[in-house]
Amino acid sequence: GGNSHVTLINGGIAGIVGVTCVFPIDLAKTRLQNQRHGQQVYKNMLDCLVKTVRSEGYFGMYRGAAVNLTLVTPEKAIKLAANDFFRQHLSKDGKRLTVMKEMLAGCGAGMCQVVVTTPMEMLKIQLQDAGRLATQQQKPVVMCPPKLVTSSAVLIRSFNSGPVVSAPRAVSATQIAKDLLHTQGIQGLYKGLGATLIRDVPFSVVYFPLFANLNKLGKPSPNESSPFYWAFLSGCAAGSTAAVAVNPCDVVKTRLQSLQKGAGEESYNGVLDCVSKIMRKEGPSAFLKGAGCRALVIAPLFGIAQVMYFVGIGEYIVDNSPLSLLLA
Template identity: 90%
Template sequence: MSQNQISLPAKLINGGIAGIVGVTCVFPIDLAKTRLQNQRQGQQVYKSMLDCLVKTVRSEGYFGMYRGAAVNLTLVTPEKAIKLAANDFFRHKLARDGKGLTVVREMLAGCGAGMCQVIVTTPMEMLKIQLQDAGRLAAQQQKPVMMSSSKIMAANPVLSRSFNSGAAVSAPRPVSATQIAKELLNTQGIQGLYRGLGATLMRDVPFSVVYFPLFANLNKLGKPSPDESSPFYWAFLSGCAAGSTAAVAVNPCDVVKTRLQSLNKGASEESYNGVVDCVSKILRKEGPSAFLKGAGCRALVIAPLFGIAQVMYFVGVGEYILDNSPLRVLSA
């Protein structure tokens, strides 16, 4: 196979393996990011990422840090596969006669990849956030401030069936991603799973526009010659550097997306009617610094996630699997 030729099945395998390995490694930090981003002033349950992880282990056990991981592990394969394969596809189409891409064309390829991935990213994030944030809401409800269950259900109509009846607040019964998905489909249809689509596009398109060109140029610096690939450790470091930079750059969009996709609200947490309303209320009530909530956690999540992804992607695990598959051997 020519090196210039794209093997889409191989790219899908590479992206899938990279996504599963990466998510398994960094999911607890992603959980901390979601909980920190959803905190409002005066209602802080966690002081920092470390405090969040310690309190999560104490109150929910070790596996509490992996709430929502099943959703990610199930959908991260198509999500990462689409993102990486789409970028590779667009770069291939935008290349002129095998010549290198300009930065503008690299950004266009990244933009195309970001737009493609939201097909899977939006419902994945939607379900994951509900499961990740459940522990924060339960901890918040344990504070002295009491609230009737009817008010909680009014604030959270989609997931109201998961609460016990009674005058006093009790933590929501554990629900699965499947239950949440069914409830959303029954009450809101398919658009329920795509709540926050606009905010997801606002986050993922700029992320890809920044990440892919930055990675390509950083990785190019480690190549011994134009015809050789960079060492795997350089691909890893380039993925980490580009990923963390892009993650921090789009963190304000990620905060907005997280708030819009959170169906459950605390006792006095407001709801939002779209991106503009969300941005306006956050600025007015919490100030500009609120848009940087969870930025450190997000950088720590994305850096190794994309570092691992690029190592898998450029080492060519998918190509190796396909070249040595039984069907390939038999047909040779």
């Protein structure tokens, strides 16, 4: 289609702007979700961000952001292209899409996107959670022999010029990816694929139809588009509703994808094992850990994405650049 690369550019820019704005909140979400009862390092999102800046500097909040920034464009591209593709195929008879069909298209989009999402989040979570583990170790619970401390602090990366006690050497996302591929093959990178599917497919199923219908309410007439603040608000509302709805799956995914465990944190074999252990040891409320953070991350992300489409930055770039000659 003529507009697919436009969609791509819009999605890419929206993704990059979005990730930059909300990444620290996402970091807080990962750390809060990984905390176990009785070993809480952070009380809530703000406390987590303040402590992160204090112990790891401002860039500490952006650990793992490079992975996201690199992969967010292909991820959004796949999701949007897939959603458009399924919508076109489902509306072949010329009739308007029913909500069921909208959900089906969203479902297909969610399934395609996990190809990129799973490894991306796998790497991101290792980088985001490293600081929490370090902080947890510094608590004078048990005297650890120094050997233990350094091995799990290896994941910790320090961007500060000052000396940070717990950073013997920096490890990058590429390094973690290499190690995973080396030790566990490609499936190492796809750990938590099931949980990612259980999270992203329902998310798309809820988000896309909800957005389309909220957005319709703001249209002055069926043929005009809704005002851009309405698109933004619809994106925010649909995004945060969908995010909170699938938060339990997100907690499970974060736990399954975390390779380094703190002292006394159990490991899980698969989704069901994880769900039953969390229920047993931490109760149902644990599944809402990080839900506020997630709503705060997702709402602006989708709001911004919808506005980018609305404003049509992609069209502008394509029409006014040498790129348009290549893409034509």
